[in-house]
Amino acid sequence: MAKLDNQTLIGALQDQFGDEISGGEEPFGLLTIETSKEKILAVLRFLKTNKSLQFIYLTDITAVHYPTQPLGMAVVYHVHSLVHNVRIRVKVFLDEVKPEIPSATVLWNGANWMERETYDFFGVVFTGHPDLRRILNVDEMEVFPMRKEYPLEDPNRVDKKDFFFGR
Amino acid sequence: MNDLKSNITANRLVFDDNDPQDELVTLNLGPTHPATHGVFQNVLQIDGERIVSGISTIGYIHRAFEKIAEHRPYYQITPLTDRLNYCSSPINNMGWHMTVEKLLGIEIPKRVQYMRVIIMELARIADHIICNGILGVDTGAFSGFLYVMQEREFIYEIFEEICGARLTTNIGRIGGFERDFNEIAFAKIKEFIKRYPPILAEFEDLFNRNRIFIDRTSGVAAVDPETALNYSWSGPILRATGVDYDVRVNEPYSSYEDFDFDVPVGENGDVYDRYMVRNEEMRQSIRIIAQAMEKLEKEPKGLFHADVPEFYLPPKEMVYNNMEALIYHFKIVMGEIDTPKTEVYHAVEGANGELGFYLISDGGRSPYRLHFRRPSFVNYQMYAPMSGGMLLSDAIINMSSLNVIAGELDA
Numbered sequence: 196m197a198k199l200d201n202q203t204l205i206g207a208l209q210d211q212f213g214d215e216i217s218g219g220e221e222p223f224g225l226l227t228i229e230t231s232k233e234k235i236l237a238v239l240r241f242l243k244t245n246k247s248l249q250f251i252y253l254t255d256i257t258a259v260h261y262p263t264q265p266l267g268m269a270v271v272y273h274v275h276s277l278v279h280n281v282r283i284r285v286k287v288f289l290d291e292v293k294p295e296i297p298s299a300t301v302l303w304n305g306a307n308w309m310e311r312e313t314y315d316f317f318g319v320v321f322t323g324h325p326d327l328r329r330i331l332n333v334d335e336m337e338v339f340p341m342r343k344e345y346p347l348e349d350p351n352r353v354d355k356k357d358f359f360f361g362r
Numbered sequence: 363m364n365d366l367k368s369n370i371t372a373n374r375l376v377f378d379d380n381d382p383q384d385e386l387v388t389l390n391l392g393p394t395h396p397a398t399h400g401v402f403q404n405v406l407q408i409d410g411e412r413i414v415s416g417i418s419t420i421g422y423i424h425r426a427f428e429k430i431a432e433h434r435p436y437y438q439i440t441p442l443t444d445r446l447n448y449c450s451s452p453i454n455n456m457g458w459h460m461t462v463e464k465l466l467g468i469e470i471p472k473r474v475q476y477m478r479v480i481i482m483e484l485a486r487i488a489d490h491i492i493c494n495g496i497l498g499v500d501t502g503a504f505s506g507f508l509y510v511m512q513e514r515e516f517i518y519e520i521f522e523e524i525c526g527a528r529l530t531t532n533i534g535r536i537g538g539f540e541r542d543f544n545e546i547a548f549a550k551i552k553e554f555i556k557r558y559p560p561i562l563a564e565f566e567d568l569f570n571r572n573r574i575f576i577d578r579t580s581g582v583a584a585v586d587p588e589t590a591l592n593y594s595w596s597g598p599i600l601r602a603t604g605v606d607y608d609v610r611v612n613e614p615y616s617s618y619e620d621f622d623f624d625v626p627v628g629e630n631g632d633v634y635d636r637y638m639v640r641n642e643e644m645r646q647s648i649r650i651i652a653q654a655m656e657k658l659e660k661e662p663k664g665l666f667h668a669d670v671p672e673f674y675l676p677p678k679e680m681v682y683n684n685m686e687a688l689i690y691h692f693k694i695v696m697g698e699i700d701t702p703k704t705e706v707y708h709a710v711e712g713a714n715g716e717l718g719f720y721l722i723s724d725g726g727r728s729p730y731r732l733h734f735r736r737p738s739f740v741n742y743q744m745y746a747p748m749s750g751g752m753l754l755s756d757a758i759i760n761m762s763s764l765n766v767i768a769g770e771l772d773a
Contacts, residue, residue, distance in 0.1 A: 222704045223464060252607075253594050254709075255718060255735040273707060273720070273735075277591075277605070280612050284707065305594030308743040316428070331421035331772055340429060347433050 199248070199279035201226040207248065211241055218286070227284040232296045235272075235287050239302055242274055242283065250274040250283060256299065256309035258317040260291065262343045267291030270319055272299070289319065291342075298324040316341035386414055389754075393422050397758045399496060400768030404746065411753050416746040420739075424772040431732040435697055436462050437536055437675060439732070444530035446736060447770040450489035450713040451531045452481045452521065457710035460615055461719040462536045465706045468670050473661035474538045475617040476654045480551060481524070481533060482616070482710075483647040483654075487558070488517045489713030490598075490640040493765040497637055498569060500762045501578045506568045513558055520554065523547040537674035538667025548655075555652050562644055569637070576634065583748060583760035585631035593744040597715025597737050599764060602639045603631030609711040620657070621650050633763040672699050697727025714738050714765055738770035 201221055208216050208228065216238070218229040230238050242250035254273040261267045266288035275282050287296060298321035299306040310321045311330040318339035321327055329336065338345060392403035401422040407414045427442045434442075443454035456478050463470060470478075491514045495507040518528040524547050525533045525540070534540065543551075569575045585595075587603040600607055608625045610618040626642035628635030667674050671690045680687035693699050703725045709718040715737030724730040741764055749757045 223706050225707055227705075251591055254716065255720065255733070257720060257733040259722060259731045271720070273718070277607055277612075282707070303594065304589075304592050304747075305740060305743065308739065309594075312739075329421075331424040333421075340426065347429055 199276065199281050201281075204248070204281065204283065207245070208238070208241070212238060225282050225284055227286065229286045229288065232287050232289060235270075235285070236297045236299070236301070238285060239272065239274065239299055242276075242285075243302055248276060249278040250276040250281075252277050253299070253303040253305050253309075254282070256306060256313055258294075258313045258319050258341075260317060260342045262291065264288070268294040268317060268319060270294075270296055270313065294319040295322055296320075297322050298327075300324055315339070318342070391757075393419075397500065398761065400766060400771070402742075402766070402768055402771060404749075406749070406754070406757075408754060411755070413749045413752050413754060413757055416749045416757075418742070418746045420742070420771055422772065423768055427773045428732055428734065431729055433728060435695070435727045436701075436729070437694070439729075440534070441530065441532050443734075444532055445769050446734060446773060447489070447712060447714060447717075447738065447767045448529055449492050449767055450485035451529065452485040452533050453489075453710060453712050454717065455531060455533050456482055456616065457708065457712070457717050457719060459534050459536050460710065461706060461708040461721055463668075464708050465704070465721060465723055466536075466670075466673055466701060468537055468668050468673060470538065470616075470668050471661075471665055472617060473658060473665045474667060476657050476661065477539060477543065477666070478534070478616045479618065479621070480651050480654045480658075481521075483650050484517050484520060484551070484554075486713050487644050487647050488514050489765070490644050491517075493713075493763070494565075494637055494640050497579075497633070497759065497762045498575075500759050501575055503568065503572070503575065506565050509561060509568070510565050513554075513561055516550070516554060516557075520547055520550045523550060535667065535675055537670045540677075542664055542666040551651065551655065555648055555655070559645065559648060562641065566641055578755075578759060579633040579637060579763075581630070582633045582756045583752065583763070585744075585748065587631070589744075590631060594740045595715065595744070597712065597741070598639045598643060599631075599636050599741060600715065601626065602628035602635040604629055609709050609716050613709065615708070615710060621653050623650050633759050636763045699727075701725055701727075709735070712737055714767065714770065715741060734773055736770045736773055738764075738766045739773070742766045742771055 204226055205219050212234060215234045216228050216230055218227055220227050242248055252275040254275045257271050259269045259271060268289040268291040270287045272285040273282060289296060296319060298310055308330060310324055311327060313319050314321060314327055315329045315332050316339060386407045386409055389406045389408050391406055392398045393401050403419040404416050406416040431439050431442060440455055440458055443458045444451040446454050491510045495510045498506040521531050522528050524543055525531050585603050587605050590600050590603045604627050606625050606627050611625055623646045626639050628639050675694055676687035676691050681691045701723050703723060705722040707718060707720045709716050717737055718735030720733040721729050722731040
């Protein structure tokens with residue numbers, strides 16, 4: 196079997212999706228592409244089911260918050276082709292006020308908790324997810340704590356002010 | 363007899379339910395149950411001894427490491443990684459150092475890489491010891507556990523010799539180690555290579571052909587490779603199903619490509635296969651450590667970090683007596699050194715599977731975003747679905763063989 200390099204990989208994706216795919220940087224050899232939330236399931240399904248690619252292993256789903264960008268919420272998928280031993284990173288930028296993206300649980304059962312974790316910390320709603328609840332935080336929590344607007348500690352706390360320590 | 367029957371029928375009407383003998387019992391397994399080996403809860407519906415359905419609740423020791431990491435300089439994140447899988451902290455430490463080194467483009471000398479391999483393989487053995495030992499305890503065999511726990515203690519003594527700590531080790535720095543291994547550490551590692559294989563053999567003698575152990579584990583919680591891959595399993599439990607995915611081989615880090623070792627795979631993916639895979643991995647780890655010790659002989663003595671003064675924290679006595687060291691110390695601690703604005707994903711083979719670090723840098727002293735791909739978290743999500751139809755006692759053994767570590771589960 197011919198070795199699958201990033202060039203053939205992005206070629207195959209562009210043949211299939213054309214302009215729907217952008218990006219194509221390779222930080223540390225890991226091909227990173229961007230797509231839209233309308234196309235993300237099609238892209239992931241293509242990666243998974245295409246006979247010459249076979250990205251059958253979902254490594255990770257997470258999100259990144261960029262409050263200064265117009266589309267401020269990036270959902271990041273790491274997918275791995277165990278056959279070719281190649282990884283790919285797929286990013287989707289969403290509106291940060293009401294981020295919504297179709298759930299990848301239709302492709303991988305393993306996406307279930309990864310998406311719940313992403314929802315829990317960033318508030319990304321995965322439509323079609325069978326059981327989208329908080330997973331690590333308490334159910335009563337009202338905020339999505341990994342968003343950048345939430346500070347690590349309460350800024351109004353006085354017991355940690357420097358003057359208590361002679362500084 | 364007839365009276366009894368009519369009573370039951372009457373009961374059915376009163377309770378507006380099915381036959382009361384069919385009534386399901388709700389059982390809380392955890393959050394603090396001795397058999398769960400950690401703080402997490404399963405609410406099970408049981409029909410007699412058989413589990414009908416279950417719901418996992420996790421997050422009892424969630425400590426918001428990803429949020430904390432966004433506010434800390436890179437070198438202060440190492441102690442956070444200790445507390446992920448606290449049974450094999452050095453693997454997490456090394457994985458984190460290697461992620462940052464990949465980001466910063468630091469070349470690590472071969473000797474340091476081999477030292478790291480030794481530490482990581484010792485940690486893997488310690489982790490597998492506790493998993494397999496406790497699997498024995500859960501099946502009712504306490505003695506095997508005692509045989510191997512003594513050796514785990516010896517590994518912790520080696521860690522103590524190298525870094526001063528035992529469990530949450532905080533070994534190493536970005537760029538290498540904080541100090542060289544001393545003579546006692548090398549002597550203890552050499553002793554360990556000699557004394558562990560016979561003890562492992564003894565441990566296996568107690569279990570491998572033990573009728574009770576085989577009855578309890580063989581065929582229990584068998585998983586086929588397709589399901590395991592679909593649920594993104596990794597590590598020994600994936601290899602027990604027959605998939606030979608090992609990050610050490612697929613994407614060698616820290617010079618694993620220089621070593622000659624086998625990746626054991628199982629066949630049925632049941633508890634017995636997972637036990638066997640872990641045992642064989644311990645043997646392979648010993649092989650790797652022995653090779654690394656040989657290779658270390660050929661490397662220059664006393665080299666324990668890369669020559670990168672702008673990233674490697676200088677020793678304290680240098681800071682007080684040497685101008686350059688003081689400057690670099692100041693620059694590192696105050697975050698004056700630019701880091702590349704990019705993102706990196708680095709995976710290591712943790713004791714439970716693929717431990718990934720997804721790090722996004724915005725050029726500052728702390729990560730813009732750091733995400734841990736924690737194997738226990740990903741592996742454990744199949745637990746409740748696969749418990750359906752299982753006996754309660756089998757589910758306990760299944761949990762034990764998944765080796766879910768609460769710290770890694772919750773991050």
